[in-house]
Amino acid sequence: MLTARSLHKKFGSAIALHALDLNVAPGEIYALLGPNGAGKTTTINLFLGFLQPDGGSATVAGVNVALDPIRARHALAYIPEQVNLYPHFSGLENLSYFSELAGQRYAETKLRAFLQESGLQAEAHDRRVSTYSKGMRQKVGIAIALAKDAKALLLDEPTSGLDPAASHEFSALLKTLAGRGVAILMATHDLFRAKSDATRLGIMRHGRLVHELGGPEVRAADLEKLYLESIAD
Amino acid sequence: MLPTLLRLEWRHLRRDTAFWIATAVLALAVIGGLASGFAWTRFQQETIDRARTMAEERLAAAKTDAARYRASPPDRLNPNLDPRDARGFEFSYLRRFALLPPTPAAPLAVGQSDLLPTVLRVTYRPKETFLNPYEIENPLRLLLGRFDATFVAIYLLPLGILAVSSSLLTREREAGTLALLASLPLSFRRWLAVRFLLRGGLFLGAFAMATLAGWLLFGGSLEALESVLTWLVLALLYGGFWFALSWWVGSRARTPAACALTLSGAWLAWVVILPATLNLLVRHLYPPPARAAFQDAVRHGTDEAQRRGSQLLAKYLEDHPELAPGDTPANENDFFRTRFAINAEIERLSAPLRARFGQQLSRQQSLIEQLRWLSPALVLHHHALTLAGTDRARHQRWLEAIDGLHARLVQFFEPRLLRSADFQDYDAVPVFEFSDPPPSRGALGPALAALLLPSLLFVLLGAARLRSVQP
Structure with a gap:
């Protein structure tokens, strides 16, 4: 449903995303982890059509976002870190x-x-x-x-600033949506929530997807260790 | 999609208190401007009517008194008060006014009609004795102009437009709603265009309605409706220009503050600074002689002419042998002959000064007319004054008509004042002739283009910029 093929993005001379390959299937919750500047939000913005890629493609339900952003957005919903209404x-x-x-x-x-x-x-x-x-x-x-x-849901730090009860409630909602076949791509710093909600996890660093693993199989302590190792320079 | 977008935007708009306050203020301002314009025009018309009545009453009195004196001649009567004597009639009875009536559309734009005379008593005496007898008004008013509908259109309308439209996009970005909006499957450009169109339509529609309602409310002439509608079209296009500018600037600015600052700077530049700079420029390029120096030179010439009275008289009689004394006692009418000689000399002396003054004013006017295309405010101002008949060109035509009347009065009175007694040509005194040429809409095309083309450019630039929006 959400597919990135060799997705590349530069801001001036800085490479924000380096040949990202990613696929989120219907019913999957994919959590993108990584420190600030790892490329998580850039990935989401490329799927939304807010940014134009410098190489590769981002497609939503088979529609290339860069070529037809309005049609791609028909299948998308987006929840930013701060839902401002x-x-x-x-x-x-x-x-x-x-x-x-x-x-x-x-x-x-x-x-x-x-x-x-x-x-x-x-x-x-x-x-x-x-x-x-x-x-x-x-x-x-x-x-x-x-x-x-929507067939796909993009979330950028959705649980940041929520109290534990609200965060829990939010997780339950995500699972309900995934149960209905919605593909969910979520950028987050919240390892605990990622571990409990995601069907797959990806760790990003300097614009690259350095690790990809299944959510249910990994133990929380292992995830934290892997994460810290991955982001260490 | 368009009706849906309009309906959704209406939900925002009906709760946008600032928009409704700005619209109401503008509507009240234009009604207030019209009220002020009508008050001034009424005052002018009353003054003109009073002058006309006075002229008719004095002429009737001259005929009545002359008939009475002929029936029963008084023992002693000062010739200057005797209507049977051309001197007495001209001095005590004749009130020949040159009147410049306001046009039916005059309440739209007072222009400089509150500074320039519209009623002048014309005599056979040198023009300097009756031209420019008025006082210049309060300098503050000179600077700002009278509050009228054109003032509201030029100064307040763009401010209102900037207030209601400047932050339509940047406010969404600052409030954080842009991210949600941009993620929706809709043409963002169309969504924003609908916001501008609805607000623009209501705001300018309220302005148009208030203008027409004010015009009818204050008893404006239906005869002037075409001029009013033309004025309205120009004012609405001028408003459209500011909406288009706001659209373009809004598409580029990142924050509401940056947007407001840029737009208020543009307002200041186009509406205040550029016209003032052009004014200074034309004055610098074509400086008219100082009026004080002009008056001083004329006064000097008058004194000199009076000193050389007899010398001038001899020369004058050479030029006008028909006015020579002939068989009448040599000194009986020498006062008038000398007076005419002095008058002719004063006219001769002041003519080049006045011509220079007029020439410089005309050069200034011609340059400012060419440069007006640089500012939409100047375009609207120029055409508003022309439509209202309060422009310099009409006033200049009136002054030229005064010149004609003056020449005919001199021609009429000079021989009669020398004959003086048994004056009966009351109805043969030259009358003032002035009429407006039929309205020409020829210049309107360039004005419409001058307002439309930059608007179109801003719309296209903004649309190109809004092809993709980053929250």
Whole structure:
């Protein structure tokens, strides 16, 4: 579903991504690990079409993002580290706004069902987003992804700043989505969450994917050790 | 997709208090500007009506008094007060005014009609005795111009536009919503274009509605509706220019602050600094003689002419043998003959000064008309004044008509003042003739192009820039 072939990106003379090959199949949760500047966010931005690759290709559901970003985005949903919504709209209104912009128009009951499914309590649906916590905004972000009926989900540090309960709730949602066949690519620093959620893990360093391993097989302590070894200069 | 985008943008817009406040302020400002323009035009018209009534009343009084004195001649009557005497009629009764009535579209732009005279009493005396008798107004007003609809269009309309449109994209980036928007399967350029179109349409629509409503509310002439609509088209295109500039700058700027700073700098440059600089430039290139020096030279010439009165009289009679005393006692009308000789000398002395003054003003005007294409504000200003009839060119035509009346008055009165008694030609006194040429819309094409083409350029540049957006 999400495929990178020899994906290459430079910023001036600095190589941000070096011939990345990656594939995330439907129902998979792929966690990209690595220190700041390893190329995780650049990979996500290339899949989103925010950046143009200098070589190789990023495809979403078979569509080359660089050639047809709008068609590629039909299959994508994105949850950034900070889900920033319109503060003068309620959660329900934000969901309706972004869904309609994405080309999906739902009845109010259906929109409420998406919010409910993403874990946002009913009393918050009609409250202005300016009163929401970060976790509540992330839930609206998930609801937007649900409403979009995306085949692939890109997440950039989604659990950063969430309390453990919210983080746990978020993980459960990801698993639900993966269970429905959504391909999920997640950039994160959170080894614990990556270990518990991901079906596959990739460790990046200086723009290269240096290790790739299966999530369920690896022990948390081994993952931490491998990670520290991988990022050590 | 377009109706959906419009509907979604409307959800934002209806809660955008700043937009509605800016729109209401602009609508009130244009109504206020029209109110001010109408008040000034009414004042001008009342002054003109008073002058006209006064002229008619004095002429009627001359005829009545002359008939009364003829029926029952008074024992002693100062010839300067006697309507049967050309001197008395001209001095005490005749009020021949040159009137410059405001055009039906005048309330749109006061221009310099509050500085330049629109009512002048013309006599056979040297022009310097009746031209420029007025005081220049408050220098602050000279600098800023009167508050009118054109002032609102030139200065306040772009400020309002910058307030409602400058941060439409950069605000999304700063608030962090751009990332979510950019990840959606929609043409970002089209989404932003709809934001601009809806806001632009409502903002400029409110401006147009307020202008038309104000025009009808204050009793504006329907005869001027074509001029009002032309003015409105130019003002809306000028507004479009600022929206287009905002679109382009917005597509390049990273933050709302950078965007606002660039746009306010552009406003300052195009609306304030460039016109002021051009003004200084034309004054520097074609400096008119100082008015004080001009008046001083004329006064000097007058004194000199009066000193050389008899000498001038001899020369004058050589040129005008028909005015020579003939059989009448030699000194009976010498006062007038000398007066005419002095007047002719004053005219002779002041003519080159006035010509130089006019020539420099005309060169300034011609240069500024060529340079106006550099600033859309100057384009709108020039055409607004032309449409309202408060432009320099119309005033200049009026002054030329005054010259004509003056020449005919001199020709009419000189022989009659020498004959003086038994004056009966009350209805033969030359009248002021001035009419506006039929309106020409020829110059409108270049003005429309001057406002449209840069807008188009900014739209295209912005669209190219928005092909891909980085959150």
